[in-house]
Amino acid sequence: MSGNHKPKVLLSVQNLKKYFPIRQGMVIRRHVGDVKAVDDVSFDIYEGETLGLVGESGCGKTTVGRTLLRLYEPTGGKVFFDGQDITRLSPSEMRAARRKMQMIFQDPYASLNPRMTVGNIISEPMLYHRIVSRADRDERVRELLEMVGLRAYFAKRYPHEFSGGQRQRIGIARSLALEPSFIVCDEPISALDVSIQAQIVNLLEELQDTLGLTYLFIAHDLSMVRHISDRIAVMYLGKIVELTDRNELYDNPLHPYTKALLSAVPIPDPVIEEQREIIELEGDVPSPSNPPKGCNFNTRCPLAQPHCFEAEPPLVEVSPGHHVACHLVEPTETA
Amino acid sequence: MLLEVENLVTRFYTSEGVVHAVNGVSYNIDHGETLAIVGESGCGKSVSVRSIMRLIPQPPGKIESGRVMFKGRDLLGLNDEQIRKVRGNEIAMIFQDPMTSLNPVLTIERQITEALEQHWKMSGAAATQRAAELLEMVSIPNARARLKDYPYQFSGGMRQRAMVAMALACEPDLLIADEPTTALDVTIQSQIVNLVRRLQQQTNMAIIWITHDLGVVARLAQRVMVMYAGYVIEAAPVKELYGNPRHPYTLGLLGSLPRLDAPPNTRLFSIPGQPPDQVALPEGCPFAPRCHMVIERCLHEMPPEEPVSEHHHVACWRKDDVGNGGPRVRQS
Numbered sequence: 001m002s003g004n005h006k007p008k009v010l011l012s013v014q015n016l017k018k019y020f021p022i023r024q025g026m027v028i029r030r031h032v033g034d035v036k037a038v039d040d041v042s043f044d045i046y047e048g049e050t051l052g053l054v055g056e057s058g059c060g061k062t063t064v065g066r067t068l069l070r071l072y073e074p075t076g077g078k079v080f081f082d083g084q085d086i087t088r089l090s091p092s093e094m095r096a097a098r099r100k101m102q103m104i105f106q107d108p109y110a111s112l113n114p115r116m117t118v119g120n121i122i123s124e125p126m127l128y129h130r131i132v133s134r135a136d137r138d139e140r141v142r143e144l145l146e147m148v149g150l151r152a153y154f155a156k157r158y159p160h161e162f163s164g165g166q167r168q169r170i171g172i173a174r175s176l177a178l179e180p181s182f183i184v185c186d187e188p189i190s191a192l193d194v195s196i197q198a199q200i201v202n203l204l205e206e207l208q209d210t211l212g213l214t215y216l217f218i219a220h221d222l223s224m225v226r227h228i229s230d231r232i233a234v235m236y237l238g239k240i241v242e243l244t245d246r247n248e249l250y251d252n253p254l255h256p257y258t259k260a261l262l263s264a265v266p267i268p269d270p271v272i273e274e275q276r277e278i279i280e281l282e283g284d285v286p287s288p289s290n291p292p293k294g295c296n297f298n299t300r301c302p303l304a305q306p307h308c309f310e311a312e313p314p315l316v317e318v319s320p321g322h323h324v325a326c327h328l329v330e331p332t333e334t335a
Numbered sequence: 336m337l338l339e340v341e342n343l344v345t346r347f348y349t350s351e352g353v354v355h356a357v358n359g360v361s362y363n364i365d366h367g368e369t370l371a372i373v374g375e376s377g378c379g380k381s382v383s384v385r386s387i388m389r390l391i392p393q394p395p396g397k398i399e400s401g402r403v404m405f406k407g408r409d410l411l412g413l414n415d416e417q418i419r420k421v422r423g424n425e426i427a428m429i430f431q432d433p434m435t436s437l438n439p440v441l442t443i444e445r446q447i448t449e450a451l452e453q454h455w456k457m458s459g460a461a462a463t464q465r466a467a468e469l470l471e472m473v474s475i476p477n478a479r480a481r482l483k484d485y486p487y488q489f490s491g492g493m494r495q496r497a498m499v500a501m502a503l504a505c506e507p508d509l510l511i512a513d514e515p516t517t518a519l520d521v522t523i524q525s526q527i528v529n530l531v532r533r534l535q536q537q538t539n540m541a542i543i544w545i546t547h548d549l550g551v552v553a554r555l556a557q558r559v560m561v562m563y564a565g566y567v568i569e570a571a572p573v574k575e576l577y578g579n580p581r582h583p584y585t586l587g588l589l590g591s592l593p594r595l596d597a598p599p600n601t602r603l604f605s606i607p608g609q610p611p612d613q614v615a616l617p618e619g620c621p622f623a624p625r626c627h628m629v630i631e632r633c634l635h636e637m638p639p640e641e642p643v644s645e646h647h648h649v650a651c652w653r654k655d656d657v658g659n660g661g662p663r664v665r666q667s
Contacts, residue, residue, distance in 0.1 A: 056520035163609050193375035194547055198591035198605035205602070220520065223550075227593035227603065264525035266550030268592050270573040273553045280529060281522045284490045 007046040009080075010214050011068070011182060016041045016077035018060075018067045022289060035289045037063040039238035040077070042315070045182070050208065050215040052229030052246070054222055054261075058285060060238040061218045062106075065184040068216075069101050070094055081182070099129055102175035106187035108167035112159040118145075118170055119155030125177045144173040149203060165196035172203065182214045189224065201228055222265045226250055231321075234258050237296040238288055240315055244322040254324045256301050257281075295327065303328055336404075337508060337541050338387070339363040343401035345379075345386045348394060352614040356382040356396075358565040361640075364558075366508065367539040371556035371573070373546060373588075375610055379565040380545050384511055388426055389418050406508070424454040427502035431514040433494035437486040443470070443497050444482035450504045469500040473530060492523035496530065503534060510535075512544045516551065528555055549592060553577060558646075561585050564611050564621035567640060571647040581649045581657045583628050620652070628653050 019034035037060045045051045053061045066072045068079045070086060078085050086097055105111035112121055119141045126132040132140050142152040148169040159167055168188060175183055185204065189197040201224060207213060219225045225232060226246055233243040234257065242255040253259045263279040281300050286292055292299050294309040301308065308327055315325040319332045341361050347354040357379045364370045372380045385391055387403045387410055403410040405426070410418065422428075430436040438446060447466040451457040457465060463482065470478035473496040486494055495515060502510060512531065516524035532555055535542055546552060552559055553573065560570040561582065569582040580586045590604030608625040611617055617624060623633040632652050640650040651657070 056522065165609060193610075194549070194588060195375060195591055195606040196609065198603040199607070201593075202603055202605050222521070223593045260522060264521040266525075266528075266548070266554040268549040268553050268577065268589065270553040270556075270577050273550075278525060278529070280525060284492055284523070285520075 007049070009044045010047040010082060011045040011216075012078075012080040013044070013064075013068055014042050014078045014080070016064065016067060016079065017075040018063050018072055019075045033289055036238050036291060037288060038067060039288075039291075041235075041238075041240050042077075043233055043240065043243060045214060045216060046230075047181075047214055048208075048212055049230040050217050050228055052225035052232040053216060053218045053235060054220060054225050054232060055235035056220060056261075056285060058288065059235040060288070061220075061235050062186055064235070065103070065186050065216060065218050069098065069103060069184060071103075096129075099131075099178045100180050101182045101184070102178065102180040103184045103186060104168075104171050104175050104188045107191055108164050108171055109159075109191075111171055112167055114159055116158075117155065118157055118159065118162075121159070121170060122155070122174050122177055125174065129178060131178065140177070144176055147176065147207070148173045149199075163196075164192050165199060168192060168200050169203065172200075172207070176207070176211070179211075180213070182216075184216045184218070186218045187220070188217075190219065190221070197224065204228065222262065234261065237285060237291055239296055239325065240323075241297065241325050242323065243315070244324075248322055252322075254318065254322070254329045255297075255326050256303050256328070257297050260302075295325075336363050337365050337406065339402075339404040340383075340387060341402040341404075343383060343386055343403070344399040345382050345391060345396060346399055347396050349614075354613050355565050355616055356613060357386065358616075359401075360562070360565075360567050362560055362567070362570065364509070364541045364543060366541055367535070368558070369535065369542045369544060369556045371544045371546060371552040371559045372562060373549060373552055373559060374562035375547060377610060377613065378562045379613075380562050381513055383562070383565075384513065384543055384545060388422055388428065388511070389413075390422075390428075420454070423450045423502075423507075424505045425507055426509045426511065427505070427507035428511040428513065429495070429498045429502050429515045431517050433491065433498050433518075434486065436498065437494060439486055441485075442482065443484055443486065443489070446497075447482075447501050447504055450501060454505045465504070466500075469504055470497070472503070472534070473497070473500045474526075475500075491519055492526060495519060495523075495527050499527070499530065499534070503538070503540075506538060507540055509541045509543065512542060514546055515544075517546070517548070524551070531555070549588065561588070564613060564616060566621065566637070566650060567648075568622065568650045569648065570640075575644070575647050579647075581643055581647070581654045582622075582651045583626050583653070583657060584622050586657060587625075587627075620650075628656065 016038055017040055018038040019036050021031050022033040022035060023029040024032045041064060055061045067074050074087055079087050089097055122141050122144055123137045141155050145152050145154055150169055189200050217228055229246050231245050232249045233240050236257050242258045253262055260279045260281045267273055283300050286299055294311055295313050298304045298308045313325045313327045315323050317323050318329055343357055343360045345357040347356055360383045374380045386398050398411060444466050447469055448462040451462045451465055466482055467479045470481060475481055475493060475496055489497060516527050544556060556573050559573050559576045560567050563584050569585045580589055587604060587606040591606060593603060606625055611621050619635045620633045620637055623629045638650045638652045640648045642648050643654055
């Protein structure tokens with residue numbers, strides 16, 4: 001992002017919660033607890049930026065992506081898209097709103113209907129929303145296929161005829177069909193080979209440049225997230241623990257979890273790896289149905305103090321644009 | 336030399352045609368050494384290693400030719416009973432998915448003691464004692480009590496630790512690790528990599544680590560072998576390979592990685608196209624259709640693996656033209 005003018009907030013998430021109930025009993029399904037997949041998460045996404053959302057499996061990053069499109073109904077909180085609170089929209093209003101908000105899925109094998117031709121897969125959303133007539137359909141499909149680097153005649157083929165990378169391109173073409181302004185990319189490259197990952201990431205970046213798209217890029221691969229994102233949010237056990245500018249996060253991580261996560265990622269350079277000191281976290285992530293009291297991270301934190309076991313740290317801005325949820329991080333004087 | 340594989344060829348005879356999975360692969364490894372085999376899915380990295388333990392389903396698979404000399408014996412010439420004595424005893428293996436490779440209806444204890452009974456004729460209290468020591472060695476807290484657990488009671492990282500314990504039960508000379516951290520989170524991956532490295536220092540075993548993650552390779556290997564479409568296209572000591580890659584595919588792979596220490600706003604180098612169908616391999620070099628340095632000769636003739644320095648071998652007609660001084664990344 002360049003220039004001094006304040007960028008427009010496209011999507012604002014406020015105190016978003018998504019709990020999945022745990023029920024017991026065969027007949028009377030008693031509600032015995034909740035999996036707190038997303039527990040009070042707030043962030044903004046500016047127009048034209050890519051916000052990276054990283055964390056380990058089960059931290060709730062995919063649930064955030066799905067809940068803010070209302071593919072899951074939120075348990076609490078608000079999601080403002082272009083100034084409108086979409087959590088209050090009726091089903092038909094929501095369908096109209098989804099035209100502007102699309103999703104690219106992780107598994108390119110499971111997310112395309114094997115019985116539909118590529119042309120039908122891509123044109124289905126357009127016909128559903130009546131933004132293109134049947135006559136213009138083929139022309140628009142050809143345009144979209146070419147936009148994602150596929151041949152126009154692929155429209156007549158079926159998904160099984162394509163490789164993983166090509167399928168992911170088809171998924172991207174489908175998400176672009178409605179000319180959205182915002183796309184949730186849910187681990188779009190995790191299932192792909194290394195040489196193909198770079199192709200897809202480059203494609204996403206080119207499309208962002210030409211179409212002015214805004215992305216929420218969900219991933220567990222920190223090096224790819226750094227590459228594509230403007231700002232990055234780190235999640236741990238249903239909460240955002242750190243949120244800041246991409247370079248700031250990698251140059252000056254403040255939360256002990258972020259530090260450990262960054263140090264766990266191997267750098268593809270044996271000379272650097274030889275000299276690196278690696279912070280090793282002990283144990284596993286606790287269950288989100290029974291999170292620890294106080295700070296979520298206290299069971300694995302190498303620096304935990306008695307206070308961390310009692311009070312939950314709020315996400316505070318410790319320096320301009322750098323938000324951290326940790327008792328041990330003091331705000332700098334400039335903040 | 337502990338293990339010497341020469342000119343291994345493995346094919347699969349399927350209804351779709353003959354899959355040329357491994358096309359004349361040679362490598363060796365000595366005690367205490369770590370060799371990484373890297374490549375993309377379907378490049379033959381797993382098959383080339385599973386073939387040495389004869390873990391290829393036959394049919395449809397068939398080891399067509401080659402020699403696998405392990406401590407002076409050719410493993411391909413052993414009968415079924417003889418190879419069973421090698422598996423899990425002298426050569427052990429850990430797999431990618433610890434949930435599907437552990438038996439869900441047996442306790443962790445039973446799964447560890449099984450190998451001890453088979454190979455060391457150990458049973459009862461002695462075997463249980465050894466199993467508990469092994470679980471402690473892989474840093475599972477409260478090991479003795481956890482022996483009675485079933486795999487579902489373990490988390491992903493703990494299951495992979497239990498697999499490492501099982502693999503090391505009989506103190507193997509060679510550990511084969513087939514993408515053991517691919518299904519794990521990065522912090523857990525880091526734990527497992529450090530664990531295996533620590534155990535290697537204690538036991539001086541050799542490790543073949545199969546992966547597609549070039550970061551993990553940089554962290555743990557001494558030598559690297561890059562495979563593409565069933566061929567070894569480059570092999571070198573790890574620093575040499577990363578610092579001075581000489582095959583266009585290796586160069587492309589390294590360039591396509593975003594690096595935590597790279598300047599931002601560089602577009603990734605991407606290799607166009609996709610790996611070939613190994614039923615119908617192109618004539619000549621299999622990488623030629625994707626290669627930006629392709630010449631006429633590449634389309635007709637597979638280049639042999641030739642040394643460019645003492646320990647650095649490359650199979651490319653244009654190895655002398657591939658730039659020195661690391662991968663070049665296109666600037667945006």
